[in-house]
Amino acid sequence: MNKNTIGILSLFVLIFGFTWYSNENFANGYNMTNLVKWSSLYAIMGIGVAFVIITGGIDLSIGSVIGLVASLLALAIENEWDPTLTVILLLGLSIVIGLMHGLLITKVKLQPFVVTLCGLLFYRGISRWLTDNQTMQFPGTESLDSFFSGKLLIFGKFALASPFFFLVAIALIAAFFLNRTIWGRYLLALGNNEDGARYSGIQTDRLKIAAYVICSFLAGVSGLLFAYELDSVQPAQTGEFYELYAIAAAVLGGCSLRGGQGAIFGVIIAAAVIRLLRNSINLIGISTHLEFSIIGLVILGGVTADEMIKRIVAKRRSKQISASKS
Amino acid sequence: MPEDPPLLQASAIGKQFPGVRALHNVNLTLSQGEILSLVGENGAGKSTMMKILAGIHAPDEGAIELDGNLVRITNVREAQKYGIALIHQELNLSDNLDIAANIFLGNEPHKSGVIDRKRIHRESAQFLKRVGLEFPTDTLVADLTIGHQQLVEISKALSVDARIIIMDEPTSSLSQKESEKLFEVIRDLKSQGISIIYISHRLGEVINLSDRVVVLRDGENAGELVGGEITHDAMVKLMVGRDLSQFYNRTATTLGEKILEVKGLRTPPYPNNEISFSVRSGEILGIAGLVGAGRTELLQTIFGVTPAVGGMIKLKGKELMPKNSLDAIDSGIVLAPEDRKRHGLVLEMSVRENTSLARLRRDQKVGMIDFNNEAQLADKMIEELKIKTPHSDQVVQYLSGGNQQKVVLGKWLSMNPSLLLLDEPTRGIDIGSKQEIYKLMEELAASGVAVIFVSSEMEEVLGMADRVLVMHEGAITGELSREQLNEEAIMQLATGNKAAA
CATH class of the missing domain: 3.40.50.300 (P-loop containing nucleotide triphosphate hydrolases)
Structure with missing residues (x-):
């Protein structure tokens, strides 16, 4: 576990402990079930965008992809499409979206910020248009409901929900990919120095495209999970701003926006910190209007502390080296 | 007073x-x-x-x-x-x-x-x-x-x-x-x-x-x-x-088969100039010229990072037009680039990760990194090239210029190349490492590798090259054998004065 992950884990424990101490309702089974579930949903998005951030890019379209996938799912259910086929098609669609982003960024050489910003606007517009901007409810009765929003009772009132199991599977695969495979290594290398990677025979364009595909695919998965969880989709709102939570989780979890750095476990904990903060603000009785401000401050504090620590470490290192030379 | x-x-x-x-x-x-x-x-x-x-x-x-x-x-x-x-x-x-x-x-x-x-x-x-x-x-x-x-x-x-x-x-x-x-x-x-x-x-x-x-x-x-x-x-x-005389002791060598043959090659910055030359196994070919003469671009084109506009490249008699560096590397051409920090290394990665970067593909086990193999390779290169680093997990950013260059060379030597391209191989590195790199160039040539190096340091060109090509504004203005080599002749050709040689 790297230093950054230890830092974010300590932050989590601190806030967790404080909230537990301040409010007796915090540690009950019902609240914990929700906390784990929502943290898992945020973490899945965070892992997706972490891959993009590792390449030095950004994806602003996540929330709109979630909205689009959720809206289309609701439409398909309303029109009595086969749920399994629908899910497969929607995951395929999110892969195609990622592929388009990747191609525009690597081949047409547009900036990731611009491409995915346009995506953010475009997919949201499409969602609203296709659904006539009507809120759609679908009763959780169809066959895939227990797969996407089931619950496994552990003890008392505490249950682990489907998103948690999705997260475990996704996190294991993502961590394995990033740390154990040559492509994970290539991704980190190109994030640090794209030219250097290219001069070592790495096909950087393909890897970057893959990162955007992974990101959009996981946004698609999140979209399905959110839709099944809420059993209701508001085309104008579902997933709105979620890309910012995802990016915040990735950054707080140790991904540098300059690229080349990232740890899956850190992103998961960071996602949990963000959810936990919202939960705490509610329970402790701080005005919920301050929610965004507090989350913003905590993230700012976290990355500032991280930067400071890095600087101190670098300074000490260069001193050690000069001492060993003279 | x-x-x-x-x-x-x-x-x-x-x-x-x-x-x-x-x-x-x-x-x-x-x-x-x-x-x-x-x-x-x-x-x-x-x-x-x-x-x-x-x-x-x-x-x-x-x-x-x-x-x-x-x-x-x-x-x-x-x-x-x-x-x-x-x-x-x-x-x-x-x-x-x-x-x-x-x-x-x-x-x-x-x-x-x-x-x-x-x-x-x-x-x-x-x-x-x-x-x-x-x-x-x-x-x-x-x-x-x-x-x-x-x-x-x-x-x-x-x-x-x-x-x-x-x-x-x-x-x-x-x-x-x-x-x-x-x-x-x-x-x-x-x-x-x-x-x-x-x-x-x-x-x-x-x-x-x-x-x-x-x-x-x-x-x-x-x-x-x-x-x-x-x-x-x-x-x-x-x-x-x-x-x-103590610093450079390049001695005459016996040359082997033709490794690289370039015919009418045209590079993107000078699409109207055709470049032709060849290098043999065991030969150290120097390329001299002023800044901006197109030497770096020539190496980059042979290495595939900036694809050619036209012409032909033959490696060991087989025609090859690398579209990217992977093509070149797979056929045995490697390049230690001029800008070591930007192109040669991933500075924030370790010695181990840098030395294995090109080789990972070869050593993979269904996509997985063979970590034991990787560590062994790094240790072997550290020992062979005398890379001064506390351990193979040291981040290369903190190494001296000379040791960084050795990491770049380690990465490429592990690939057993048949053609080694070096662009300003000793720029910004200390005398000790410099001499080691010269020795390495000689050893590689002796083992049958063809070496091409671009250098702006006159002493280096005079001391190390078996033969020198001089470039000016994207074209080769002359070729000098070891016997014809002197500073004056190179400068004349480098400033575009063909008649002098």
Whole structure:
């Protein structure tokens, strides 16, 4: 576990402990079930965008992809499409979206910020248009409901929900990919120095495209999970701003926006910190209007502390080296 | 009665960068109206020393005195105030502005914020006269040649009443004629009482111009030469720290089969020039030329990172047109690039991760990294190339230039290449590593690898190459065998003078 992950884990424990101490309702089974579930949903998005951030890019379209996938799912259910086929098609669609982003960024050489910003606007517009901007409810009765929003009772009132199991599977695969495979290594290398990677025979364009595909695919998965969880989709709102939570989780979890750095476990904990903060603000009785401000401050504090620590470490290192030379 | 203090005296200057000791206990004095040359190999600390005097870097140790008064120069503006101006190798002029605007950039005389144009043009004209540049002051800088732009830079220095003008490699992109014009101006400035610190790799110019020469080696004073002592051999001896004959001992070799054959190759920056040559197994081919002659682009095209516009490349008799570096690497061509930090390494990764970066693909087990194998490979390279690092997990950013270059070479040697391309292989590295890299080049050649190296260091080209191609403006202007090799012949060809060879 790297230093950054230890830092974010300590932050989590601190806030967790404080909230537990301040409010007796915090540690009950019902609240914990929700906390784990929502943290898992945020973490899945965070892992997706972490891959993009590792390449030095950004994806602003996540929330709109979630909205689009959720809206289309609701439409398909309303029109009595086969749920399994629908899910497969929607995951395929999110892969195609990622592929388009990747191609525009690597081949047409547009900036990731611009491409995915346009995506953010475009997919949201499409969602609203296709659904006539009507809120759609679908009763959780169809066959895939227990797969996407089931619950496994552990003890008392505490249950682990489907998103948690999705997260475990996704996190294991993502961590394995990033740390154990040559492509994970290539991704980190190109994030640090794209030219250097290219001069070592790495096909950087393909890897970057893959990162955007992974990101959009996981946004698609999140979209399905959110839709099944809420059993209701508001085309104008579902997933709105979620890309910012995802990016915040990735950054707080140790991904540098300059690229080349990232740890899956850190992103998961960071996602949990963000959810936990919202939960705490509610329970402790701080005005919920301050929610965004507090989350913003905590993230700012976290990355500032991280930067400071890095600087101190670098300074000490260069001193050690000069001492060993003279 | 004590002597007058010198105009400038820098004593015991030390400067440390992360992982590199750039300067250590360096002393330098300069008198009024003196032309002092500062020579040394790449990485010897010349540029750092000049940047300290010009206020770009702050020294970690040491003192600077002007006219006997201790001064602290913390930024460029202060340096200007003290009368010190630095003219960079890459000129810092704004192309879109005219001569007068450039000369007074940042120092515009004004009346409550409104620039006094009349005064700017009137005074600029006087400065231009002093450097012998006969252009209207409203000429756009973009319309001037590099040589003339340099004179504008000098005028700019004069406009802030510089008493010391530092020139960093001023002739690196000038033609012979422009250089001579520049020398005239420099001598003229000297007669006006201005002191010059002149940095150059071209030892001929240094001999020609200098009153005194200070030689730096590995960030320390290596020696000083005055007047008649300033000779080519004396300077080189101080620069490399021993006689040349001990430093380079390339001996004649037997050549094997033809490894690379290039026919009518056209590279993107010079699509109209066709390049043809070949290299044999066991041969070390040098490519000489001035900055911008198209040498780097040639290597990059053979390596596939900038695909060719036309022509043919044959490797061991098989035709090959690499579309990317992967094609080249897979067929046995590797490149240690000129810009080590940008192209050669992933600085924030470890020695282990850098040495394995190209090889991972070969050693993978269904996509997984074989970590044991990777660690062994790194340790093997550290031992074979004598890479000085505490362990293979050290981040390469913190290694010295020489060790970084060895990591780059380690990465490529692990691939068993048949053609090794080296672009400025010893730029910015210490003497010890330099010698090791030369030895390595020889060993590789002896083992049957064909080696092509591009170098701007004359000594290196003369010392290491079995044969030299000289390039000028994207074309090969001549080929010199080991017997024909000398500095004069290379310079003639490098400046486009074919008849001389």
